[in-house]
Structure formats: C-alpha cells, structure tokens
Amino acid sequence: MDTVAGKRKSGGCPRVRVKTALLVFLLLPAVGFCGCTNDDKGLSGIRETRSDDVITASEATSFSSPVEPNSDCPEDEDEFGNETTPEGGDGYGSISGMVRVRAQKVMAVMRDALSGVPEQIRQLPLLLGYFPGLKRTQEEIPESRQFPCPLESGARSPKNPTSVHRLRPGDIRVVGAIGDSISAANGAMASSEDGLGLNFRGVSATGGGQATWRQYLTLPNILKVFNPNLKGFAKKSVRAPMDSVSSLNLAQNGALDEELLGQAKLLVRKIKADHSINFRKDWKLVNVLIGGNDICNEYCFIESDKDSPEGHRRQLELTLDFLKANLPRTFINLIHVPNIVHLRNMKSIPVRCYIRRMIFCSCLFGGADKGKADSVAKMVQGYWEMERKVASLPKYETDEFAVVLQPFFDGLIPPPLVETLFGTSPDLSYFAPDCFHFSQKGNAHMANALWNNMLEPTGNKSTPVEHNLLSTFHCPTKEAPYFFTRKNSLNFLRSGHQ
Incomplete structure (x- = not known):
C-alpha cells in the first residue's frame, strides 16, 4: 500500500520538484550559464557579457541559431567521469573554471527538478521575461579576419563617375x-x-x-x-x-x-x-x-x-x-x-x-x-x-x-x-x-x-x-x-x- 512516507521516499512528489525548481531558478542569476556544444546543460549555446552597460556578443548565429563550440566551457569528461577544463585537469584549475563547473552542476540539478513540472508552470520564467543568456548583439569580428571583399583595385572608380x-x-x-x-x-x-x-x-x-x-x-x-x-x-x-x-x-x-x-x-x-x-x-x-x-x-x-x-x-x-x-x-x-x-x-x-x-x-x-x-x-x-x-x-x-x-x-x-x-x-x-x-x-x-x-x-x-x-x-x-x-x-x- 502506498503511503505518504513511501511517496516521499521515492521522490515522486511534484510539489517537491516545483519547490526545488523555483529555488534553483532564484539562485541561477548569481551563478550564470554556460552553453557547451558537447554538453546539453547549456542554454542554446548562448551567453552574455557586459561592458560599460553595452552588451557585447560572443557568438553570431543565423536565423536557425546553430550552436557553435565555446572555448570557455569545460571540455569532455576524463576516464573517471571528472569534468576537465583548459585551466586544470579537474575543472578547478582557476576560479573561473570552478564557477563554470558548478554552474553546470546547478543546471543539471535544475533540469532534473524541472523534468516533472507541467509545461505551463515550467514556462512561467519565459512569460515573465526571464531569458538567461539571451544575447541581442552580433559577435565582434576579430582583427585576424579580413574584410570579405578585396580592396586593392576596383573598389573605387579612378575618377568620380558621371553615371x-x-x-x-x-x-x-x-x-x-x-x-x-x-x-x-x-x-x-x-x-x-x-x-x-x-x-x-x-x-x-x-x-x-x-x-x-x-x-x-x-x-x-x-x-x-x-x-x-x-x-x-x-x-x-x-x-x-x-x-x-x-x-x-x-x-x-x-x-x-x-x-x-x-x-x-x-x-x-x-x-x-x-x-x-x-x-x-x-x-x-x-x-x-x-x-x-x-x-x-x-x-x-x-x-x-x-x-x-x-x-x-x-x-x-x-x-x-x-x-x-x-x-x-x-x-x-x-x-x-x-x-x-x-x-x-x-x-x-x-x-x-x-x-x-x-x-x-x-x-x-x-x-x-x-x-x-x-x-x-x-x-x-x-x-x-x-x-x-x-x-x-x-x-x-x-x-x-x-x-x-x-x-x-x-x-x-x-x-x-x-x-x-x-x-x-x-x-x-x-x-x-x-x-x-x-x-x-x-x-x-x-x-x-x-x-x-x-x-x-x-x-x-x-x-x-x-x-x-x-x-x-x-x-x-x-x-x-x-x-x-x-x-x-x-x-x-x-x-x-x-
């Protein structure tokens, strides 16, 4: 016979999931998001940075929003299942590496917590305008990339044209x-x-x-x-x-x-x-x-x-x-x-x-x-x-x-x-x-x-x-x-x- 205690033990109470989801949701802004192509913990491969109150972009996407590799994210797990980063072998080679790894863990908890939440409740943050990581600016094109068109000849008429x-x-x-x-x-x-x-x-x-x-x-x-x-x-x-x-x-x-x-x-x-x-x-x-x-x-x-x-x-x-x-x-x-x-x-x-x-x-x-x-x-x-x-x-x-x-x-x-x-x-x-x-x-x-x-x-x-x-x-x-x-x-x- 199912009892209340039995249900709690099995983790099947939707109320607990909702409370957990809301708690993690409130904590997320302080942690941040990391979108990684080799990890589905990310949010559409998008992140946002700010400088002098102006959003600067870190990834340019098409209307189909493809997810591109992100060098700032932790790389693959090692043979023991530990997350690795460029900074250190265990993901904690630097403070930024530690924050990124913990952010992934928070998102994993959140994803599990939201798995049993009805879609209407789950979308409440979106309806309230909460889009973490939404980036409305283009990626800054690096100096190493040349302008797409050659300028040596033909870009400007030898004389000001009359037609x-x-x-x-x-x-x-x-x-x-x-x-x-x-x-x-x-x-x-x-x-x-x-x-x-x-x-x-x-x-x-x-x-x-x-x-x-x-x-x-x-x-x-x-x-x-x-x-x-x-x-x-x-x-x-x-x-x-x-x-x-x-x-x-x-x-x-x-x-x-x-x-x-x-x-x-x-x-x-x-x-x-x-x-x-x-x-x-x-x-x-x-x-x-x-x-x-x-x-x-x-x-x-x-x-x-x-x-x-x-x-x-x-x-x-x-x-x-x-x-x-x-x-x-x-x-x-x-x-x-x-x-x-x-x-x-x-x-x-x-x-x-x-x-x-x-x-x-x-x-x-x-x-x-x-x-x-x-x-x-x-x-x-x-x-x-x-x-x-x-x-x-x-x-x-x-x-x-x-x-x-x-x-x-x-x-x-x-x-x-x-x-x-x-x-x-x-x-x-x-x-x-x-x-x-x-x-x-x-x-x-x-x-x-x-x-x-x-x-x-x-x-x-x-x-x-x-x-x-x-x-x-x-x-x-x-x-x-x-x-x-x-x-x-x-x-x-x-x-x-x-």
Whole structure:
C-alpha cells in the first residue's frame, strides 16, 4: 500500500520538484550559464557579457541559431567521469573554471527538478521575461579576419563617375536614411524595458556608423571600408528624437507615409548646409523604408484611402520626385516594408511583449480575430506591389538618379524555436525586448542582406532567411563592379557584364 512516507521516499512528489525548481531558478542569476556544444546543460549555446552597460556578443548565429563550440566551457569528461577544463585537469584549475563547473552542476540539478513540472508552470520564467543568456548583439569580428571583399583595385572608380549606372561602393560620399523606427533602430541595444523607446541610431542597418563593421555590421560601416571619407551616418545612440549625432539618419519613431516628404526636405537642407560635401558632384546613397505604421495603426481606424496601397504609392512618388529634382547624383534604396504578419505566430513570449505589440500594431495584435490578420497580410502584399511599380517607373532611371527596390524582407519569417531550460521559445535574440523592433543583431543581418541585394541584378535578388552573419557577402567583381540598377542589370543578364 502506498503511503505518504513511501511517496516521499521515492521522490515522486511534484510539489517537491516545483519547490526545488523555483529555488534553483532564484539562485541561477548569481551563478550564470554556460552553453557547451558537447554538453546539453547549456542554454542554446548562448551567453552574455557586459561592458560599460553595452552588451557585447560572443557568438553570431543565423536565423536557425546553430550552436557553435565555446572555448570557455569545460571540455569532455576524463576516464573517471571528472569534468576537465583548459585551466586544470579537474575543472578547478582557476576560479573561473570552478564557477563554470558548478554552474553546470546547478543546471543539471535544475533540469532534473524541472523534468516533472507541467509545461505551463515550467514556462512561467519565459512569460515573465526571464531569458538567461539571451544575447541581442552580433559577435565582434576579430582583427585576424579580413574584410570579405578585396580592396586593392576596383573598389573605387579612378575618377568620380558621371553615371549612376557605373557607381562603385567607394564612390559613395554621403549616406542618409529616412523612414520610421526600423531605420532609427528603436530599442536595438536595449537590454531591458528602460532602453525601449531610445533610438540607437549608431547601429541602424541603414543609417548607423558607430564603431566599425567588426563591432556593428551596418551598411554605412561596410561603405566606410571602401571610402573612409564617407559622410552622413549616425555616430551613436541618442535619447532625444533628433540631435547632431543623428547626422543624416533622419528616420522617426511612428513616422507615416505622409511624413516621408518632410524628412526628404530636411535631408536636402542638411546636405546643402554641410560645407564638407560637394552638393553637386558627390554621390549620395539614400535608404528609404516606410509604411509599417500605416499598416499597423492607421488603415483599420481611418476611413480613407490615405493608408491604402494606392496611398502608399502616392506618398512614395511625391518623395522620390522631390529627391530627383533637388538631390543630384543620388542612388535610392527603396526597401520593402517588413512582413509584420509573421510576428503574430510567435508564441511563448513575455507578457510585456503582447502588451507592447497591441500598442505598436493594434491593427494586427489588437484582437484575436484571424480575419484582421488576413486583412493586414493583404495590405502588406499591396504595399509590396506598389513599391515594385514605383521602382520600375522610367522617370526614376536617369544618368544621375536611380531608384532600386531591395526586396530582402520578402523572405522574412518568424524566428525558429529553440529549446531552453524553461521550455520551447522563439529565438528572441533578433529582437529588442519588445519582441517587435529589431535588436542590434537583427540590424546586422538586415545590413548583410541589404548589401547583398545592392550587388544583385534587378529581378534576380535574394531574399535570405537563414544564414550566419557574413556567410554570404557579395563583392564587386570584374564582370559586375557596380551597384546594380535596372539598366546595368539588363546589360549583365544579356552579356554577363554590366
């Protein structure tokens, strides 16, 4: 006959498991985590370090989050079953080795304690926003690794080109960005709620130039390698909506289509006012990304066609017409609005993320109505179609002005699920703490994809989803040394040369 004492002796009481799990959970932050490829005690092979309140990365992962070897973790057990480390044969050759080994033992206890806990209870830490080891920054690329593209010849034209169809990376002298919070890198370096709402413009994929490509991969940081005299990128993160360090990254949180023209006018004024720029002769690159806020918070509440795909087209044309008439020698990257509908399928995210999403995108997350999500999906497709039409208009392809659609967001899908000690969760390392905007790591992957699109022919551009940072990184070649436009794309597809 089973008795209470008998049950306790067998260790079968779920209440004991829950108490043990909660106790270890409370102790874990003081111990830390170690993700090891040869040990399933780790948490997705991810760890986090901090320096001067800025998260620095120790591992770059793809959207599929592969686990890479970690030299800081204990190595295999010896023949007697003892854990070994590089510092000492028994794992205690140094204080750090001892801490790592004990951390593994704590995690082993926790894993056993959680084995009998129901999934709903086990996921409570995730729902409360506890993601130990979550790292939202790219891995710093070591000095021993060379820049992916050769710079000896062909990176810059011998003379400043007179045609946008013969524009090399090193010919770009000025870079700017207009649009919404995606380009402003809202919350990109935030590690908690306190950092949300801040614009970390210096790490923006389209307009940031903080540090170098080794720390923060951005399009301006890539261009700086080809032309160290590049101007216009944001230098650091800012708390104010706009200040001097924003430079020509003029994107604004919450910006709508109708505000894009005002940003374009400000861009032209600021370039004209900078006496270090030759307004007439220097080549400018302007990144345009807008439309997400119209889809998220406008079209389902305002009875007009202002936020329809047709309205999106009108505002884009007004802005591009102005830039064509007032900004000579300009290459425009028109970037597809992100497909936000995929975010609806992300489960097991912190409660605060559900709340923030209802604020950021009420048309999609304001209710559980599937029809609403379907409606938003149709709007996104409509916006994409209009962006394709605008980019193909002949009036935007002259010798000194070109608009090129960069469609890498076509391939955006929800992040993969990863296994943690607290259950299955989406890989949130690509997002800010609001699970909506992109983290610095997400911005780095955006920059990588945008750069690749610029070096791919129109009509044959990639929409990458899963790849490690820099695993695919295009370079100018002898046959295709220029950024692709519609005109030189036709030449290249016909003859193999631009």
